[in-house]
Amino acid sequence: MSTKQTRLPREVREQQMIDAAIRVFSRSGYHSAGVEEIAEAAGISKPMVYIYFGSKEGVFTACIHREADRLLEAVRAAVEPDAAPEQRLWAGLQAFFQFVADNRESWIVLYQQARTEGQPFSTEVFQVRCRVMEEITALVVSSTRSAEGGLVSETDAEILAHIAAGAADSLTDWLLAHPEETPETLTRRVIGLAVTAARRHAEPAGT
Numbered sequence: 739m740s741t742k743q744t745r746l747p748r749e750v751r752e753q754q755m756i757d758a759a760i761r762v763f764s765r766s767g768y769h770s771a772g773v774e775e776i777a778e779a780a781g782i783s784k785p786m787v788y789i790y791f792g793s794k795e796g797v798f799t800a801c802i803h804r805e806a807d808r809l810l811e812a813v814r815a816a817v818e819p820d821a822a823p824e825q826r827l828w829a830g831l832q833a834f835f836q837f838v839a840d841n842r843e844s845w846i847v848l849y850q851q852a853r854t855e856g857q858p859f860s861t862e863v864f865q866v867r868c869r870v871m872e873e874i875t876a877l878v879v880s881s882t883r884s885a886e887g888g889l890v891s892e893t894d895a896e897i898l899a900h901i902a903a904g905a906a907d908s909l910t911d912w913l914l915a916h917p918e919e920t921p922e923t924l925t926r927r928v929i930g931l932a933v934t935a936a937r938r939h940a941e942p943a944g945t
Contacts, residue, residue: 752790755780756804759797764843768798768855798852799862805841805848806866812837813873823880824929830877831928834870835921838910845910871900 746754758780762771773794777784791797816833817826838845848866852859875896909924 748790751782751786752800753804755782755787755790755797756801760801760805760843760847763798763801763851764846768794768851768859773797795858798847798855798859801844801847802852802859802862802866805844806869808841808844809834809837809848810869810873813870817877826880827877828925828929830873832921832925834874835910835913835924838913839921842914845914850911850914875900 755776759771759776762776762779765771766775771794773787774784776794776797777787780787787797791800813830813833816829818829819826821829849863852863879896909928913919913921913924
């Protein structure tokens with residue numbers, strides 16, 4: 739198939755190729771997807787894919803890295819530093835769920851597929867998960883503090899962050915399976931559980 743190619747800056751062309759690859763991977767799966775299919779979806783020649791990424795594995799890894807960056811950027815952009823702690827937590831988690839709702843193909847590639855493909859992708863996804871966990875931990879830690887020193891200890895806040903992140907992680911899969919639900923609904927549920935648990939933990943025994 740002959741494809742007329744328009745000369746574009748390398749960075750722009752690379753992003754177009756990643757966009758096309760995400761569509762192909764989410765539809766066909768990593769093993770079934772072919773470089774030729776990705777090239778056709780991007781409107782370029784097959785050799786150009788190899789020039790940019792070296793291999794299909796290289797394309798998939800580039801997809802993981804870019805979508806992880808986009809997810810974290812979305813969460814950070816939604817959190818206003820001067821907002822109240824609970825508002826920051828709300829904004830961050832809602833941005834997380836909103837990203838999944840708006841970028842279902844990306845999430846399928848970033849998490850659902852990559853985590854089942856073994857090495858080296860499982861390592862890539864583990865690193866992404868750690869980065870996301872750090873963001874959520876920071877939000878939860880700040881949201882459980884008060885002027886008097888905090889609702890819970892630093893250690894308990896970190897544990898709570900892992901609980902909230904685990905719930906968020908599971909609920910994103912649930913969100914994909916229930917498109918009638920909204921990011922706002924899931925955010926309300928997760929925050930309700932997290933904040934209630936923190937406040938109850940801070941209450942003296944027997945109250």
